[in-house]
Amino acid sequence: MIVSHRLGPALAAIAVALPMIAVIVAVVHGATGADPELWAHLREYVLGRVAWNTVILVIGVVAIAMVLGTSLAWLTAACDFPGRSFFSWALLLPMAVPAYVLAFVAVATLDYAGAVPMALRGWFGPELWLPPIRSTGGVIGVLALAGYPYVYLMARGAFLTHGARALEAAQSLGLGPWQGLFRVAVPLARPWLAGGAALVAMETLADFGAVSVFNYDTFTTAIYKAWFALFSIETALGLALLLLVFVVAALAIERAARGRARYAAADSGARAAMRLELTGARGWAATGYAAFVFALGFALPAVALAQWAWKVAPIDLDARYIDYALRTLGLAGMAAMLCLVLALVLGYATRQAAGGVTQAAARIATLGYAVPGTVLAVGVVTALGAVDQGFRAIAGGEGLWLQGTVIALLLGYVARFLAVAQGPVQGGFARIRPTLEEAARGLGLGAREVFTRLHLPLLGAGIATAVLLVFVDVMKEMPITLMTRPFGWDTLAVRVFEMTAEGEWERAALPSLAIVIAGLLPVALLTWRMERAARAA
Amino acid sequence: MRLELRELTKSYGATLAVDRLSLAVESGRIGCLLGPSGSGKTTVLRAIAGFERPDGGEVLAGGDRLSGPGLWVAPERRRIGMVFQDYALFPHLTIQANVELGLRDADRAARRRRALEMLELVGLADQAAKLPHELSGGQQQRVALARALAPRPRLVLLDEPFSNLDAEVRMELAQQVRVALQAEGATALLVTHDQREAFAIADEIGVLRAGRLEQWDAPWKLYHSPATRFVADFVGEGSFIQGTVLGPGRVSTELGVIEGQLTRGQPAGTHVDLLLRPDDVIHDDDSELKAEVVERVFRGAQFRYKLKLPSGATALSFVPSHHDHAIGERIGIRLDAQHLVGFPRG
Numbered sequence: 001m002i003v004s005h006r007l008g009p010a011l012a013a014i015a016v017a018l019p020m021i022a023v024i025v026a027v028v029h030g031a032t033g034a035d036p037e038l039w040a041h042l043r044e045y046v047l048g049r050v051a052w053n054t055v056i057l058v059i060g061v062v063a064i065a066m067v068l069g070t071s072l073a074w075l076t077a078a079c080d081f082p083g084r085s086f087f088s089w090a091l092l093l094p095m096a097v098p099a100y101v102l103a104f105v106a107v108a109t110l111d112y113a114g115a116v117p118m119a120l121r122g123w124f125g126p127e128l129w130l131p132p133i134r135s136t137g138g139v140i141g142v143l144a145l146a147g148y149p150y151v152y153l154m155a156r157g158a159f160l161t162h163g164a165r166a167l168e169a170a171q172s173l174g175l176g177p178w179q180g181l182f183r184v185a186v187p188l189a190r191p192w193l194a195g196g197a198a199l200v201a202m203e204t205l206a207d208f209g210a211v212s213v214f215n216y217d218t219f220t221t222a223i224y225k226a227w228f229a230l231f232s233i234e235t236a237l238g239l240a241l242l243l244l245v246f247v248v249a250a251l252a253i254e255r256a257a258r259g260r261a262r263y264a265a266a267d268s269g270a271r272a273a274m275r276l277e278l279t280g281a282r283g284w285a286a287t288g289y290a291a292f293v294f295a296l297g298f299a300l301p302a303v304a305l306a307q308w309a310w311k312v313a314p315i316d317l318d319a320r321y322i323d324y325a326l327r328t329l330g331l332a333g334m335a336a337m338l339c340l341v342l343a344l345v346l347g348y349a350t351r352q353a354a355g356g357v358t359q360a361a362a363r364i365a366t367l368g369y370a371v372p373g374t375v376l377a378v379g380v381v382t383a384l385g386a387v388d389q390g391f392r393a394i395a396g397g398e399g400l401w402l403q404g405t406v407i408a409l410l411l412g413y414v415a416r417f418l419a420v421a422q423g424p425v426q427g428g429f430a431r432i433r434p435t436l437e438e439a440a441r442g443l444g445l446g447a448r449e450v451f452t453r454l455h456l457p458l459l460g461a462g463i464a465t466a467v468l469l470v471f472v473d474v475m476k477e478m479p480i481t482l483m484t485r486p487f488g489w490d491t492l493a494v495r496v497f498e499m500t501a502e503g504e505w506e507r508a509a510l511p512s513l514a515i516v517i518a519g520l521l522p523v524a525l526l527t528w529r530m531e532r533a534a535r536a537a
Numbered sequence: 538m539r540l541e542l543r544e545l546t547k548s549y550g551a552t553l554a555v556d557r558l559s560l561a562v563e564s565g566r567i568g569c570l571l572g573p574s575g576s577g578k579t580t581v582l583r584a585i586a587g588f589e590r591p592d593g594g595e596v597l598a599g600g601d602r603l604s605g606p607g608l609w610v611a612p613e614r615r616r617i618g619m620v621f622q623d624y625a626l627f628p629h630l631t632i633q634a635n636v637e638l639g640l641r642d643a644d645r646a647a648r649r650r651r652a653l654e655m656l657e658l659v660g661l662a663d664q665a666a667k668l669p670h671e672l673s674g675g676q677q678q679r680v681a682l683a684r685a686l687a688p689r690p691r692l693v694l695l696d697e698p699f700s701n702l703d704a705e706v707r708m709e710l711a712q713q714v715r716v717a718l719q720a721e722g723a724t725a726l727l728v729t730h731d732q733r734e735a736f737a738i739a740d741e742i743g744v745l746r747a748g749r750l751e752q753w754d755a756p757w758k759l760y761h762s763p764a765t766r767f768v769a770d771f772v773g774e775g776s777f778i779q780g781t782v783l784g785p786g787r788v789s790t791e792l793g794v795i796e797g798q799l800t801r802g803q804p805a806g807t808h809v810d811l812l813l814r815p816d817d818v819i820h821d822d823d824s825e826l827k828a829e830v831v832e833r834v835f836r837g838a839q840f841r842y843k844l845k846l847p848s849g850a851t852a853l854s855f856v857p858s859h860h861d862h863a864i865g866e867r868i869g870i871r872l873d874a875q876h877l878v879g880f881p882r883g
Contacts, residue, residue, distance in 0.1 A: 435625035438588050441612040442619045443639030443688065453638075457629045 009349035013361035023379030030237035064144035069151025077159035081286035094297030096519030099146035100209025108505035151196035158189035198254035206372035219243040308509035335413035339421035366419035377483035421466035428462025538599030545594035556748040572745030578728040587612030618685030626669035655683035695727035809879030818854035824869035
């Protein structure tokens, strides 16, 4: 009785975790079984440069994103300056712009023949020296602009909720506001800052589109080239495993940096604290700084995209473009529904049986968000290849049953984005107090009725959030789509990749604009929630 | 319907939460389990409702066994209403829909009628269309009661039903709940750690300590005739002085010979610790007996003085508040007890 009562949820959770397990097994098995000569070759010609590039990139991007995110969060959370309330949400808007879009806009406008340098040379003379955008610094700058909102969001939350009381306590002990920042607020926010830094590091390690635009070789581009230029699955798997090692290392560093501090719920009594008034020049300096970051991260790219899209729309806005858009929406919709159903299964299972097996399976199933898309892509294709081989052994023939079908693509999306759906669904389940279930059962409702009449309606907001987040993430997704899509299944992101690969910046603008507009939806939701929380406080 | 527990036992790992507990609440009566936190009272309630599986013993309601060796009825099949400490109202449903949720066999009109009838009983018929968060805590509490009563359960369980409410509304609400339960002829069992709530609502009270029932009795008997020292300490205020039984209803103490009914009937010559309730110790300026004030608590109509007796023992006394004495002052007292409760000296 007790066993079957626990076995169901555990089995369901394991089933949901299966794709992720298959991907990891495929990568590890394929990579470790590779030819020793191949490894020697990799070590000699590829690893040194790719690993060095990746390390430099991650360190640079995390450092700049931390400085930008923390300083802007402090300014908008604890200070007051002209435009503060606008910037407090506007500084999140760069989240809507995928790094690869920011990258090609930067290259297109800041390269030697781009509009900005041309204008500057026009004013200051042709000898004017400008730092080259196609450089390590350039790619670091672009990824930092794309990544700082994660740090900003986490740091701001920490400053607003936990910081207020602690800062007042610090002031009562005679510390000035700036002393309070460095001696109380930042140390207090350390777990959140570490969390934000880890997110930026993950995104940077996983980035494929932006580094491709810059021709900056990292593990992700190396995997892609091994796959599509060298046609060496073994090389791709080997590189994928190494990239995974980097991801694990980054997560371990985050654990260590977080120290013994743990996330705790904000004290509900937290009220908005007095803001530090920045007056005169200091106030305008703060405004200028926030405006500069906002302009580079969102406003200028958006204007450039809109301008180019307007220019090319008459030619490019044809049936093929509609095709890209519809296929993108279809894939995103399917993936969102799939992720939602699996997240509900997982959330329900872990609620029914909080046992070790179920919990572990849930953790594995949602591991994918930390695994770069390129790694998942080679894992999915390899795993499905093995399954196909099994089918062929049974049924005979030469067919590819799963490899190169839309199933492969959806499997990759689910592996990567299940965690995105699971977060809000799990949060929704957590907010349903256990006594509600008991009350319902006490009134005579069976398990299924409790799910349909209590869980589903109460999960409403969580379900909507999960669907929206996965939908938009799939729309933006580039490497998995690129590497596992069936022939002819081009999406908006694939179109962006193809156009930028040929340097056709203006023609990449139309699909990019669609992606950015879709990306604004979750950011709007996020800012709306923040505002509501601020009003409630 | 009659509720009976036989030797109910439940442990969590090495800790025994409920230890062979037996009791019975007769049909239409309101029982209460009173005990400090951690005494196992909520575990008993949840075992009756079916949210916990007992390790041993039986739960019977109106003659039906709900759990016992090899038998366990799922909570949704027990027909037991429960009022939760946090009320557990469904936040997405109106008050009316909350109350109707448990009414499942009847047709729509009958459901509506019954729900309204219950809301009227608790005085909230005019709030039927509102959502739970629009009501005050006390109102939510009454909705929870209406919801639990609506399906005409064989038994209603109430888990610390008043603990989230302000002290002022508690007593009033406890009375209203008692009236509503009686109007429905419901059999009920509530648990609380607050003796005033227990006194206000229950016909019988069981005092629980570390999973064991110390005494199951009417409130009045619990106070005036506690079965154990723990019950004497936990229910009401009081203190002990040493005494020797002289004969039926006569005990000699340092405050003289006290006469009254010796509830435990010890034979002459027994040395006992005699329980003194604050209302047994009367302030009397004419009395020869003096005691020193060591602590005073102003309670509006009364002072509660803690007095040091000549032997060094202490006694509590309620004194009308116009008798204002400072700490250190010696005041006259006399004893006036009807019930003498003596425990073997230990």
